[in-house]
Amino acid sequence: MAVDQLDTRILRLLLEQPRTSVREYARILGVARGTLQARLDRLERDGVITGVAPSLSPAALGHPVLAFVHIEVTQGHLGDVADALAGVPEIIEAHSITGGGDLLARVAARDAGHLEDVVQQLNRVPGVVRTRTEVALRERVPHRLLPLVEAIGRAAAQDRR
Template identity: 75%
Template sequence: MPVDPLDVRILRLLLEQPRTSVREYARILGTARGTLQARLERLARTGVITTAGPRISPAALGHPVLAFVRIEVTQGGLDEVAAELAAVPEIIEAFSITGGGDLLTRVVARDNAHLEDIIQRLIRMPGVVRTRTEIALRERVPHRVLPLVESVGREAVGDGQRAAG
């Protein structure tokens, strides 16, 4: 979905000040509250904004170990295995992928022994052929979207200038 410079300013503000009210966002942006609300609804409806909830730290919940587990699945078993993965609370994300394996999961655990228990549970699932686990040592670039938003914003401004010129 194309975004314009106001959309970019709204997204930047949402990322930088997520707990601010819509009224305050409108004041900061110098736009009418109704305009801002309509933009937010459009950005949500088109899938640009996917959540408004807080970001929860698994480590703060007692699960400091983060691992990425690649799972190879029997042919035709992807949907069934994915459904089984959804029942494992320590799997916080799962993606079907290309390359080595069929699924890539992001798994959190209390400690390495707990991680081994989770992996053993995965291995026992019908349709799982094998797994490969990589433990994250340290987060080097935290989850972020602001640099992408700013890049898209620069492109939107550039496109607007080219269209005017």
């Protein structure tokens, strides 16, 4: 999907001021409310905007230990293992990957013992061959999308010239 400069400005506002009303966004951007709403609808329909939920902190929820678990899966069981992972609440997200494993799961835990319990639970899932766990020490670059949105906007502006 092509994102133009107005889309980029809209996305920037959504990221920087997520609790602002559509009317206020339109005023800030200097566009009609209908124009803004049509753009937002298109961005949602095209899958650019995927939700409006608040960003939550697992650490503030009592799960300060963050780990990445590489999971090797028996061939042909990737879907079954992924379904089982969806039932483990401590798994924040999981992705199928290339390289030294089949799945990579981001796990939040209360402490090291809790993390070990979660990893042992993963090891008992039918189809899991082995796991390898890496504990995050400190977040160095927080989850962010604004730099990417801005780069896309700059590229769109270059293309228009």
